[in-house]
Amino acid sequence: MKMSTDVNLYQDQLYDFKGLWDVPSICGLKIERKENKIIIIVTDLFEENPGTSITEWNTKLAKELCDKFEINYESLVFIEHTPNKETKLSFNRESFFQVKFDIINDKFDNPQWIEMTKEEVDKLITE
Numbered sequence: 001m002k003m004s005t006d007v008n009l010y011q012d013q014l015y016d017f018k019g020l021w022d023v024p025s026i027c028g029l030k031i032e033r034k035e036n037k038i039i040i041i042v043t044d045l046f047e048e049n050p051g052t053s054i055t056e057w058n059t060k061l062a063k064e065l066c067d068k069f070e071i072n073y074e075s076l077v078f079i080e081h082t083p084n085k086e087t088k089l090s091f092n093r094e095s096f097f098q099v100k101f102d103i104i105n106d107k108f109d110n111p112q113w114i115e116m117t118k119e120e121v122d123k124l125i126t127e
Contacts, residue, residue, distance in 0.1 A: 009122070010028065010030050010041045010043055010081050010083075010121070011028030011029065011030055011041070011043050011081075012029065012030045012031070013028075013029050013030075014026055014027075014028060014029070014045075014048075015027050015028070015029035015042070015065075017052075017057070017061055017064060018051075019051040019052025019056070019057050020051070020052045020056065020057065023050070023051035023052060024050060024051055025049055025050070025051030025052045025057070026045055026048055026049050026050075026051070027042045027043055027044065027045055027049065027054050027061075028041075028042065028043030028044075028045060028081070029041070029042055029043070029065075030043075030125075031065075031069060031071075032124075032125045034127070036075060037075050037076070037077050038069075038071045038072070038075050038076055038077065039077045039079065039124055039125055040062070040065055040071070040076065040077070040078050040079065041079045041081050041121070041125075042054045042058075042061060042065075042078075042079070042080055042081065043081040043082075043083060044080070044081070044082050044083070046085065054080055055080060058078070058080065058099050058108075058111050059101060059107070059108040059109060059111055060108070062076065062078045062099070062101060062108050063107065063108045073103050073108075077098060077124065078098065078099045078100075078101070079096055079097065079098050079099070079116065079121060080096070080097045080099055080113075081094075081095070081096055081121075082094060082095045082096075094118065095115065096115070096116040096117070096118060096120075096121045097113040097114060097115055097116065098113070098114045098116055099111045099112065099113055099114075100112045100114065
């Protein structure tokens with residue numbers, strides 16, 4: 001798979017998770033710890049991912065990552081990243097969405113997506 005080298009700015013490691021029906025799934029992962037917030041960027045890996053997409057599994061994935069890496073739910077900034085697939089189709093362009101969740105009984109629920117620009121994400125992780 002051909003991906004822009006920029007994707008390395010948003011991915012420090014590969015992260016395996018069990019998706020829908022416990023199917024092995026994989027995404028890119030970057031965690032930036034800031035003074036009053038923890039930024040998690042998960043990257044959809046398309047061809048490398050045999051299982052569930054990050055968007056389909058974001059409520060469970062966000063909770064799993066918070067629990068595994070001891071992140072306070074209230075300080076979480078969760079961002080879904082779709083890398084540029086380098087085609088002319090508009091839905092294959094690079095995108096970033098911050099996902100906000102309602103926390104109900106220790107579970108993430110009701111995801112709400114807010115589109116972000118690449119510049120906004122870069123500023124968030126470098127400040």
